[in-house]
Amino acid sequence: MRRLKKMVVIGVAAALMLVTCAAAVVIGIDQRLIDFLGGGEQAQELLTPGAQPVDVTTEDNGASLHVTQVLMDRYTILILSDFTAPEGTVLDMAEDVNEDLLRGFSGMDGSLPSLLDSAGEPIDLGQGWSYYVNVLDDGAPLDNHLTLLSRMELSEGIQPDWDIQELSMPAVDLIRFDPEAEDIVTVYSGDWSCQFPVSWQDMGRSMEMNQVVGQVDDVNIAVTNIYLSPMTMQLQLERETPVPLHSPEAVGGVYARWISSLNVDGVTLTTKDGQTVPLTDMGNTGSNQELNCSFLLNEITDLAQLQTLTLRIGEGSVDIPLDGFADESVEP
Numbered sequence: 001m002r003r004l005k006k007m008v009v010i011g012v013a014a015a016l017m018l019v020t021c022a023a024a025v026v027i028g029i030d031q032r033l034i035d036f037l038g039g040g041e042q043a044q045e046l047l048t049p050g051a052q053p054v055d056v057t058t059e060d061n062g063a064s065l066h067v068t069q070v071l072m073d074r075y076t077i078l079i080l081s082d083f084t085a086p087e088g089t090v091l092d093m094a095e096d097v098n099e100d101l102l103r104g105f106s107g108m109d110g111s112l113p114s115l116l117d118s119a120g121e122p123i124d125l126g127q128g129w130s131y132y133v134n135v136l137d138d139g140a141p142l143d144n145h146l147t148l149l150s151r152m153e154l155s156e157g158i159q160p161d162w163d164i165q166e167l168s169m170p171a172v173d174l175i176r177f178d179p180e181a182e183d184i185v186t187v188y189s190g191d192w193s194c195q196f197p198v199s200w201q202d203m204g205r206s207m208e209m210n211q212v213v214g215q216v217d218d219v220n221i222a223v224t225n226i227y228l229s230p231m232t233m234q235l236q237l238e239r240e241t242p243v244p245l246h247s248p249e250a251v252g253g254v255y256a257r258w259i260s261s262l263n264v265d266g267v268t269l270t271t272k273d274g275q276t277v278p279l280t281d282m283g284n285t286g287s288n289q290e291l292n293c294s295f296l297l298n299e300i301t302d303l304a305q306l307q308t309l310t311l312r313i314g315e316g317s318v319d320i321p322l323d324g325f326a327d328e329s330v331e332p
Contacts, residue, residue, distance in 0.1 A: 030069050030080055032136055032147060037231050038278075040300030046230040047071060047300060050203035058171070058192040062086045065171055065192035073204045073229035074157040075294065079113065079150040079169060085188055087144060093176050093187060095141035102177040102184070104133025104150070105170065113152055116166040116195065123162050128155035128285045128292075146174075155285040155292045157227070157234070158200060168195040204229030205303060205325055213237075214313025216261045217254050221313050228325065230300050233269065233279070235293040235311075237262060243288040259284055261313050262293050268310040269297070277301050302326075 029051055034043045052070040059065075063085040071078040085091055093103050112131050114122040129152060136147040150169070158164070171192040178185045206227040212220045216239070225236040243255045264281035271277065282294035303326035310319050 029071070033069060033071055033078065033080055033149075034300065036134070036136060036149060038297065038299040040230075042302055043300045046302060047203070049201050050229070052198050054196055054198075056194050056196045058194045060192055061188070061190035063089075063188055063190055063192070065194070067169065067194065067196065070167065070198055071231075072158070072198075072200055073232055074202050074206075074227060075154050075234050076229075076232050077113065077152040077154075077167075079152075079167075081148045081150070083146040083148055083174065083188075083192075085144040089144040089188070090142050091144055091146050091174070091187055092142060093135045093146060093174075095135050095137055095146075101179070102175075103135050104148070104175065106173040106175045106184070106186070112170070113150065114168040115158075115162065115164050115198075116168055117163040118165045120166070122168070123164065125154065126156075129153060130283065130285075153282060153294060158202070162200075164198060164200045166195050167198045169193065202229075204232070205327075207325060209320075211318065211320065212316075213311045213318045214261075214316030216258050216314055221261060223311060223320070226309065226320070226325075228303055228306070228322075230303065231297055232282075233267075233295040233297060235262065235267075235295075237286075237291040237293065239289045239291075241289075245288050255288065258288075259286055259291065261291070262311065264295060266312040267293075267295065268308075269301075269306065270308045270310070271301070271305045272307045273305070277306075 029044050029047045040046070050072050052072070054067045054070055056067045057064055063083065065081055065083050067079060067081040069080045083091070094101055117123055132151045134149040134151060136149055138145065138147050171194070173186050173190065174188040175184050175186050204227055206225055208225050210222050210224055212222045214221050220240040222238050222240070223235060224238050227234040239258060243258055245255065262284070264279050267279060269277040269279065278298035280296040280298055282296055284291055284293045286292055306322040306325055308319050309322055310317065
């Protein structure tokens, strides 16, 4: 196929991109994002503070990538886009396979989005991160169109002193992992990398504390920070004493038990009307003394309606009241 000259078209109204007040601009949240996040009666209202309208298209090798929306809270960055190849092209990304296959653009490091400052330089994250690309089901897994949702998780979150002005999104060669070949295959070649203005307003709340919630190997484990947005929850845990990494005890599994001490089975989020908010475990990251546990709320939830967070570690079980949580400071 003849390779076409790369072209970038940016069609974002400046008044929409310079969002200074959530109430000043009405932003419609794409229904595909709402469906991915589990829906909810107040989804549009609750997600608007973290939403960014985008209208950026990059074209290469006859195909186009159209970025339409960015949704961010303190720990999660979601980028929604549409990839369209020429008519008759089969973009086999194994959409109908439920396995957690690697899909997206080539090279995990090479395709990591970057937050840019006012000088156009990447902001040093200085923390652990994870990056995924979900191919959303559009009902036609073998046609020439894909709905892509890029998802970036930050272990320590966006910092309030970051001068966030733009987001850079590398997108070279559409790829997926082929389980039969046990190798990465290129679905469509090209370069659709782009960057566009973004601003950040945290739509979540955090609460600092120091409450023992259980024990692992007879060592007290405390929760030190709870962060909740309408779509995610992040819990920070701390061991009373560090895991002795170079000791026989650590080799025997102490570190593994500590890192896996809290998962979705040990967390219950309850609303004031007695309903349980379903959660998806997004994984843990940590050190020999601190642990960050990430969860996706499977239903977009109003923080003002939350009642109790129950944590179970080891033999312990603690109920943490969330009354007034929505009024807590947003400072990390």
